[in-house]
Amino acid sequence: MPRTSDELLEIAPACLRVAEIQSPHAVRLITPQVNRLLGYTPQQVLSEAAFWTDRLHPADRAQVLAAWADLAAGNDVVLHYRLRNAVGRYTWLRDRVRRVRLSEGGDEVLLGVLEDEPERQVSAGHAQPQLEAELRRSHAYNQALLEALPDALLVVDAAGTILRFRPGKDCPLATWEPPLERRHIGEILPPSQIGSALQQIAAVLAGQRGGVFEFQAARGEREYHFEARLAALNANEVLTIVRNTTAERQRARQLQQVQEELAHVLRLSTLGEMAAGLAHELNQPLTSISSFARACIHRLRAHPMQIEKAVQLAEQVCQQAAHAGEVVRRLRRFVARREPHLSSVCLNELVQEALGLIQAEVRDSGVEVCLELEPGLPLVMADRIQIIQVVLNLLRNAVDALAAVPLECRRLYVQTRFAAPSSVELIVADSGPGLSKEIADHLFEPFHTTKPEGLGLGLAISKSIIEAHHGRIWTAVRAGGGTEFHVSLPLTP
Amino acid sequence: MQTSASTPVVFVIDDHATVCDALRELVASVGLAAQTYSNVQEFLADYQSDQPGCLVLDVRMPGTSGIELLERLYEYEIFLPVIVITGHGDVPTSVRAMKAGALEFLEKPFNEQSLLDRIREAIAWDAEWRSQRRAQRELEAELARLTPREREVLEAMLQGRTNKSIARMLGISRKTLDVHRRRIQQKLHVDSYAELIHKVLRSSAEPCLPWVRGRMASRAFTLGRG
Numbered sequence: 250m251p252r253t254s255d256e257l258l259e260i261a262p263a264c265l266r267v268a269e270i271q272s273p274h275a276v277r278l279i280t281p282q283v284n285r286l287l288g289y290t291p292q293q294v295l296s297e298a299a300f301w302t303d304r305l306h307p308a309d310r311a312q313v314l315a316a317w318a319d320l321a322a323g324n325d326v327v328l329h330y331r332l333r334n335a336v337g338r339y340t341w342l343r344d345r346v347r348r349v350r351l352s353e354g355g356d357e358v359l360l361g362v363l364e365d366e367p368e369r370q371v372s373a374g375h376a377q378p379q380l381e382a383e384l385r386r387s388h389a390y391n392q393a394l395l396e397a398l399p400d401a402l403l404v405v406d407a408a409g410t411i412l413r414f415r416p417g418k419d420c421p422l423a424t425w426e427p428p429l430e431r432r433h434i435g436e437i438l439p440p441s442q443i444g445s446a447l448q449q450i451a452a453v454l455a456g457q458r459g460g461v462f463e464f465q466a467a468r469g470e471r472e473y474h475f476e477a478r479l480a481a482l483n484a485n486e487v488l489t490i491v492r493n494t495t496a497e498r499q500r501a502r503q504l505q506q507v508q509e510e511l512a513h514v515l516r517l518s519t520l521g522e523m524a525a526g527l528a529h530e531l532n533q534p535l536t537s538i539s540s541f542a543r544a545c546i547h548r549l550r551a552h553p554m555q556i557e558k559a560v561q562l563a564e565q566v567c568q569q570a571a572h573a574g575e576v577v578r579r580l581r582r583f584v585a586r587r588e589p590h591l592s593s594v595c596l597n598e599l600v601q602e603a604l605g606l607i608q609a610e611v612r613d614s615g616v617e618v619c620l621e622l623e624p625g626l627p628l629v630m631a632d633r634i635q636i637i638q639v640v641l642n643l644l645r646n647a648v649d650a651l652a653a654v655p656l657e658c659r660r661l662y663v664q665t666r667f668a669a670p671s672s673v674e675l676i677v678a679d680s681g682p683g684l685s686k687e688i689a690d691h692l693f694e695p696f697h698t699t700k701p702e703g704l705g706l707g708l709a710i711s712k713s714i715i716e717a718h719h720g721r722i723w724t725a726v727r728a729g730g731g732t733e734f735h736v737s738l739p740l741t742p
Numbered sequence: 743m744q745t746s747a748s749t750p751v752v753f754v755i756d757d758h759a760t761v762c763d764a765l766r767e768l769v770a771s772v773g774l775a776a777q778t779y780s781n782v783q784e785f786l787a788d789y790q791s792d793q794p795g796c797l798v799l800d801v802r803m804p805g806t807s808g809i810e811l812l813e814r815l816y817e818y819e820i821f822l823p824v825i826v827i828t829g830h831g832d833v834p835t836s837v838r839a840m841k842a843g844a845l846e847f848l849e850k851p852f853n854e855q856s857l858l859d860r861i862r863e864a865i866a867w868d869a870e871w872r873s874q875r876r877a878q879r880e881l882e883a884e885l886a887r888l889t890p891r892e893r894e895v896l897e898a899m900l901q902g903r904t905n906k907s908i909a910r911m912l913g914i915s916r917k918t919l920d921v922h923r924r925r926i927q928q929k930l931h932v933d934s935y936a937e938l939i940h941k942v943l944r945s946s947a948e949p950c951l952p953w954v955r956g957r958m959a960s961r962a963f964t965l966g967r968g
Contacts, residue, residue, distance in 0.1 A: 540764035547771035
């Protein structure tokens, strides 16, 4: 139990200041809390006769002195004024002043209860009343913004300690136990990501802008995804906005699944449309196989000792069987139901694979293919089958368009190239009649089709596939007539 | 492959190189000569019309298609019997091929034995047709050596007139008529009146082979349309 008034003063939450009524600018006593408010020690305050009034903001000085002088016994007055603090800037203070007698029979003194007014601190010291109001409004606005913000705000130091934490209303971090303040980020992050998080913090502190990183954290059964955006507050504090992206990711994953299903269904339907051509494609090796085999039998019957020729024919049979097998495998790969996955692929190879699937159709429609594949194309991260599907779709559209022009004008141009610095490009062009404006305008929208048996989904799904790869697909009018489709894929999506 | 003009050759036109190879081996395995081409133009540039044999033709090829060649063979005066092979045997194409005088329409993958049977059949037809053509040409040459008077006598004989009526019609004596008839028999290398009539009638008949008839029909149709 504190027994003296001095003790009482020292443990009070606010800073107390005592001055004589006759010379109110001379402070007789000040509690150590002044240090928190203004950065001065009590000894500093007491060492100068007019310490307080000397540091009053010139604009506030007259008002404060008048209020002190006019104070009647037993009355309270609340003053708002600015005082220069230990680092030379002005701090807004709220000073509730009253005349009191500290001890029985003692003189009356002025007792001020001082608190800082953080909501006023923004004012730089020379603020005009109008500007002040403006700042207050802006501050209130920021305050409301922070209240409404669904994201959590963390202030983290260079070592990764969370100095301050403000829970966002939608952020599960708010209910994390134990609370995050004063903890290390290592307690939230999975161990594998701590290193990179600290690196990001260091990078932002070193002046890099726009640090973003994603992390996962599990609580019980649930796994959450977060996205953290970093910005330096000062030389060793980083403000981190943590957004809960769990639901977003889930939606994206669902959408991706639906798209993959649709792409698969479309591959099946494409295959159905191409069945005749594919049968033709298989007929060639089968015809060759049966003819080579029959020739082999004839040879062996007629000249059983001439093994060489028979062996040579049997080899041909094997080769053609392998070729037929490759056609079947290509088909199976194309329609296989499987999880999409990214791998390092060469666009040229995918183009060749798509051409392999459409070979019979191209041949039957008398289309001349002009290939210009840039050798040594850099690899891209992509889903093989989906890109083949896009290429095949473009090739088939081109072949269809060419049916409208005479046989000798049917040319299909397929070109790949490295579009420096960071993408590869495919151009599929035809010498067909070109696209009318109304068709071109809706080309990539679903259910727009010019083909009586078409679904109108080919280009729509192609576009979504390419965009899922962070690439672009667009059309252009070909110089010399016809249409060009361009696909650009970034090297790293 | 070394072939003399009289050895029949199986000409294969297919843009699939391995199908060409396979068919050449198949044909060679039964002792027939084969030549393969990957397109119609190569074949047209190479083919001599006196070369006997038959043609195995793929319907769909880049450039001139097999069916187009078939329909225009008469323009190139190529009368080889044709066996059409195709990857997809749709009805309209097969009708078109048969109308244009194809001997057979086979769908890939076909039974090789039936292809070989057809090839042999085609070569036999071709040989027969060629011998007919040869006889006709010989006769034409022989007829060209007749004098105008001898031609008049031959025409009258073919009309079935008696010697008496011919002599009267031409205003010549029976004796002179006999001289003409003997000369005609000598020039046409026949020994009797009956042989003479048989030779002339047989050789001047329309060619009776189905593909040639078909081709004639398609020509007539084309000309009629034009």
